[in-house]
Amino acid sequence: GAVVSQHPSRVICKSGTSVKIECRSLDFQATTMFWYRQFPKQSLMLMATSNEGSKATYEQGVEKDKFLINHASLTLSTLTVTSAHPEDSSFYICSARGDRFTGELFFGEGSRLTVL
Amino acid sequence: QKEVEQDPGPLSVPEGAIVSLNCTYSNSAFQYFMWYRQYSRKGPELLMYTYSSGNKEDGRFTAQVDKSSKYISLFIRDSQPSDSATYLCAAASGGSYIPTFGRGTSLIVHP
Numbered sequence: 257g258a259v260v261s262q263h264p265s266r267v268i269c270k271s272g273t274s275v276k277i278e279c280r281s282l283d284f285q286a287t288t289m290f291w292y293r294q295f296p297k298q299s300l301m302l303m304a305t306s307n308e309g310s311k312a313t314y315e316q317g318v319e320k321d322k323f324l325i326n327h328a329s330l331t332l333s334t335l336t337v338t339s340a341h342p343e344d345s346s347f348y349i350c351s352a353r354g355d356r357f358t359g360e361l362f363f364g365e366g367s368r369l370t371v372l
Numbered sequence: 373q374k375e376v377e378q379d380p381g382p383l384s385v386p387e388g389a390i391v392s393l394n395c396t397y398s399n400s401a402f403q404y405f406m407w408y409r410q411y412s413r414k415g416p417e418l419l420m421y422t423y424s425s426g427n428k429e430d431g432r433f434t435a436q437v438d439k440s441s442k443y444i445s446l447f448i449r450d451s452q453p454s455d456s457a458t459y460l461c462a463a464a465s466g467g468s469y470i471p472t473f474g475r476g477t478s479l480i481v482h483p
Contacts, residue, residue: 349416
């Protein structure tokens with residue numbers, strides 16, 4: 257299957273700082289990328305959908321000023337957690353799909369964020 | 373009621389057993405059905421994808437979809453300890469193509 261690379265895999269930061277997570281599709285052009293948050297033993301919670309070159313669509317209850325998403329190219333999307341607080345600590349996962357929907361979403365390895 | 377319901381388990385089986393994992397869904401518009409496997413602290417990987425009702429087999433894995441009862445199943449034959457993971461079912465409609473995930477079932481295959 258296609259490869260999606262997510263970086264960093266783990267990050268620890270102090271409260272009040274901002275953290276950027278990158279998601280890259282390595283061998284296909286990702287017209288759409290999704291960002292998820294996952295709590296322990298819980299399902300994937302969709303945070304936002306981003307299409308290349310346009311503003312992200314956020315799910316209800318997700319603060320767009322807190323979680324900045326940029327999808328500037330067909331291979332890269334970034335999630336920036338601004339002014340992070342301990343309650344933002346979580347596992348963040350990106351996924352990507354190409355032009356043609358085949359039911360396949362390709363996921364990154366996830367990023368574990370810990371805010372002290 | 374969540375759109376995709378899945379028992380979180382854990383489900384513990386001996387090596388070699390046939391495993392049955394199930395989900396139910398409520399949205400009649402769902403047409404695409406997927407099963408993902410997620411190992412601890414890793415991103416999910418796609419195992420099976422089916423469109424509409426029917427069966428699909430891939431090696432030891434068989435996916436079944438019954439749209440009349442809104443029931444999704446994944447069967448694993450000859451289960452192995454390496455199959456121990458969380459299995460997530462997902463469904464999507466043809467309109468949005470955005471999958472809705474179940475909460476995942478934790479499977480433990482013990483030697």
